[in-house]
Amino acid sequence: MKQIIEYIDKNKNNYINELKEFLKIPSISNDPNHKADIIKCAQFVKTKLVNAGLNKVKVIKTKGHPLVYGEWLKANGKPTVLIYGHYDVQPVDPIELWDNPPFEPIIKSNKIFARGATDDKGQAFMHIKSVEAFLKKTGKLPLNVKFIIEGEEEVGSSSLEQFIDENKKLLECDAVLISDTSLYDVGTPTLTYGLRGLAYMEVEVTGPKKDLHSGGFGGAVANPINILAGMINKLMDKNGKITIPTFYDDVAKLTKKERESFKKLKFSDKKFAKEINVAELKGEKGFSTLERLWVRPTLDCNGIIGGFTGDGAKTVLPSKVKAKISMRLVPNQDTKKIAKAFIKYIKSIAPKSVKVKVSDLHGANPSVTSLDDKSTIAASKAMEKAFGKKIVYVREGGSVPIVPVFAKKLNAPVVLMGLGLNTENLHSPNEHFNLDHFQLGIKSSAYFLEEFAK
Ligand code: BES
Ligand code: MN
Numbered sequence: 001m002k003q004i005i006e007y008i009d010k011n012k013n014n015y016i017n018e019l020k021e022f023l024k025i026p027s028i029s030n031d032p033n034h035k036a037d038i039i040k041c042a043q044f045v046k047t048k049l050v051n052a053g054l055n056k057v058k059v060i061k062t063k064g065h066p067l068v069y070g071e072w073l074k075a076n077g078k079p080t081v082l083i084y085g086h087y088d089v090q091p092v093d094p095i096e097l098w099d100n101p102p103f104e105p106i107i108k109s110n111k112i113f114a115r116g117a118t119d120d121k122g123q124a125f126m127h128i129k130s131v132e133a134f135l136k137k138t139g140k141l142p143l144n145v146k147f148i149i150e151g152e153e154e155v156g157s158s159s160l161e162q163f164i165d166e167n168k169k170l171l172e173c174d175a176v177l178i179s180d181t182s183l184y185d186v187g188t189p190t191l192t193y194g195l196r197g198l199a200y201m202e203v204e205v206t207g208p209k210k211d212l213h214s215g216g217f218g219g220a221v222a223n224p225i226n227i228l229a230g231m232i233n234k235l236m237d238k239n240g241k242i243t244i245p246t247f248y249d250d251v252a253k254l255t256k257k258e259r260e261s262f263k264k265l266k267f268s269d270k271k272f273a274k275e276i277n278v279a280e281l282k283g284e285k286g287f288s289t290l291e292r293l294w295v296r297p298t299l300d301c302n303g304i305i306g307g308f309t310g311d312g313a314k315t316v317l318p319s320k321v322k323a324k325i326s327m328r329l330v331p332n333q334d335t336k337k338i339a340k341a342f343i344k345y346i347k348s349i350a351p352k353s354v355k356v357k358v359s360d361l362h363g364a365n366p367s368v369t370s371l372d373d374k375s376t377i378a379a380s381k382a383m384e385k386a387f388g389k390k391i392v393y394v395r396e397g398g399s400v401p402i403v404p405v406f407a408k409k410l411n412a413p414v415v416l417m418g419l420g421l422n423t424e425n426l427h428s429p430n431e432h433f434n435l436d437h438f439q440l441g442i443k444s445s446a447y448f449l450e451e452f453a454k
């Protein structure tokens, strides 16, 4: 093992330079204009897997964006780990708020800045490099490895879900290893054992058939923006409880044990508020901030499009308005069931003066994994060795749609060994990845391969 770690240390700069090339490809999955970049990026991943020494590496076409697969299955009688990551990234807007162009990676204070740096190119790349270190240095791996790196995570992973359905044998494994979550704090080895799910809706409210002069019509006709604002407001009461009927029916109760374990993390509301520059935190009454972030469901309006938004004033009574509304879900809520309840309720609170159309954009189910599985124990040991510190267990508020699918359809435990930080601006301008964590992630991955092989 010592020689593997030394090899990883020696190659630090090479890893960073290769990651830069990865980050230069604008593989934005929700934008059809970037289709060619997505393909280029899948090819890039393929080349990296081949160079790492994996076998049967291929780019697999799907209805959506391609998947990249690779394997090394020569460790007879040893367990198999399936390593998952995503090469697609979020859009870059608002572009004017980036200090450097999002696809021209740059290093500042030991952090690499680019779209996808922490979510998830940097993190997915760590595993390719740890496997490569073993294969280059010793010609073999301590266990069997399969890679699946996809290009649709940020848009709901629907092609991968279908691929799993059709390729259960190919993907068969003893555990799934994923780095697409966060460390609790800088330098703290962390495993995430729960993620929230998501239901993402778009609500369109239409009033008059065209925009109207607000002097000639205002007062006589319902304004769709006013109406929609009122409807959104009705979705939550003054205690931060969501008012959709049946919404909380399946929410798992927080156990005393978990409540205690969250308390031990000594989360500072003050520090958190300061980081995002707000005077106070807010949310559902009766729960701590970590509880609200990790084990309670939420409802948020992500954006409203409609009416006059140009400079200066224009008096207009708009015809149409749209809102993007998402709900974060927790065990045992079901994304399809929640979407249905939302649609029914939002339609029921709309006045006759407007028409309402609702689309279910995408979703993900929530997940929790057991902390007693061999894979989790191996991952804890691995991270503790790499960091030289004691592991911390957390749940998180984000979603990785394929996690509950892997758990259910491959019947395998999922290990969430994230090396990102919630402060690394994922999905927002100036995304970056701490390069110490990048290097520690490669080592954690290498130690995991060794530990899980036992
Ligand atoms: N890697 C994130 C999820 C994440 C981030 C989990 C930080 C834990 C901590 C993932 O790429 C992501 O952004 N997921 C989306 C869901 C998707 C369906 C758009 C999300 O959570 O909004
Ligand atoms: Mn991600």
Ligand code: MN
Binding pocket: 090, 119, 154, 426, 427
């Ligand atoms: Mn993301």
